[in-house]
Amino acid sequence: MAVELSLIVAMxxxxxxxxxxxxxxxxxxxxxxxxxxxxxxSSVIMGRKTYESIxxxxxxxxxxxxxxxxxxxxxxxxxxxxxxxxxxxxxxxAIGGARVYSDALASDxxxxxxxxxxxxxxxxxxxxxxxxxxxxxxxxxxQSYSEDCKCKLTFxxxxxx
Ligand SMILES: NC(=O)c1ccc[n+]([C@@H]2O[C@H](COP(=O)([O-])OP(=O)(O)OC[C@H]3O[C@@H](n4cnc5c(N)ncnc54)[C@H](OP(=O)(O)O)[C@@H]3O)[C@@H](O)[C@H]2O)c1
Numbered sequence: 270m271a272v273e274l275s276l277i278v279a280m281x282x283x284x285x286x287x288x289x290x291x292x293x294x295x296x297x298x299x300x301x302x303x304x305x306x307x308x309x310x311s312s313v314i315m316g317r318k319t320y321e322s323i324x325x326x327x328x329x330x331x332x333x334x335x336x337x338x339x340x341x342x343x344x345x346x347x348x349x350x351x352x353x354x355x356x357x358x359x360x361x362x363a364i365g366g367a368r369v370y371s372d373a374l375a376s377d378x379x380x381x382x383x384x385x386x387x388x389x390x391x392x393x394x395x396x397x398x399x400x401x402x403x404x405x406x407x408x409x410x411x412q413s414y415s416e417d418c419k420c421k422l423t424f425x426x427x428x429x430x
Contacts, residue, residue, distance in 0.1 A: 272354055274378040276363040276370055277307060279385035280397045287366055287395030290322050297417045300385050303424060307383055308364065312357035316369045320344070332358055336369060354378065371398045380429050388421040406430055 279300050280286050285293050309330045315323075317337035327333040327344055334345045334353045347353035350372035354361060363373035373379050382405065410425045 270359045272312075272357050272378060273360050273380060274354065274363065274373065274376060275361070275381040275383065276373045276379060277304060277383040278365060278370060278397055279304075279387060281387045281389060281391040281393075283390050284396045285391045285393040286370075286397050287322075288391070288393030290318060292322075293391035293393040294387060294389075294418050297387070297415050297422070299413060299415050299417075300387075300422065303383075303385065304364075308362050310360075312361040313364045314347075314350070314353045314357065314361060314369060314373075315364045316366045317341070319365045319369070332356075350376070367395050367398060374398060374400045382425075382427040384425045384427060386423040386425065387418055388423070389418060404430055 278286060279297070281293060287293060308328070312332040312334060313328055314334045314336065317335055320335045332345070334347050334356045335341055336347050336350060336353050338348065340346050345356055347356055350369065354376070363369050405427045408426045408428045410423055413422045413424070414420070415422050
């Protein structure tokens with residue numbers, strides 16, 4: 270069965286997604302819950318650094334595939350994005366970091382993007398890649414406010430045109 274590929278990301282106003290191997294912002298409970306609820310039951314594809322950032326442990330109730338040039342113990346490892354997708358069940362999410370998002374954006378299998386906009390500037394060293402916005406439309410969005418970051422959040426669902 271063909272894999273249905275999505276990506277899920279949280280980014281700041283300036284497109285920042287990571288800082289020093291971690292998220293640039295304090296834990297945002299509402300976004301973490303959204304991530305868990307959206308990806309549970311599916312496969313998740315992540316880069317080796319993202320895997321390390323979550324404590325080198327598999328996310329529960331999901332098939333985890335980690336991309337690395339080195340075989341990692343106790344986790345499904347893939348040498349590149351294409352072979353990671355090949356290991357996935359029918360529904361898969363690219364969950365970062367930057368290189369994995371770039372690979373997902375370049376894949377013709379990518380149909381949906383779940384983007385959490387954090388309406389605040391955060392400094393960091395890892396950014397969501399540029400992509401052709403004319404190929405995407407926002408199907409739905411929901412606004413919220415988080416005390417954790419003391420700012421507005423927008424949960425957007427983008428679909429490929
Ligand atoms: N805001 C968000 O939603 C979000 C989501 C995820 C991660 N993050 C943050 O992003 C940062 C980590 O992202 P990152 O971009 O630095 O690293 P990353 O993509 O998580 O991991 C990079 C590593 O993954 C492997 N890899 C990835 N793509 C590959 C490919 N196509 N072919 C071969 N190997 C590949 C390589 O591992 P080897 O070096 O082992 O070969 C590479 O060094 C952290 O700060 C994390 O907290 C944020």
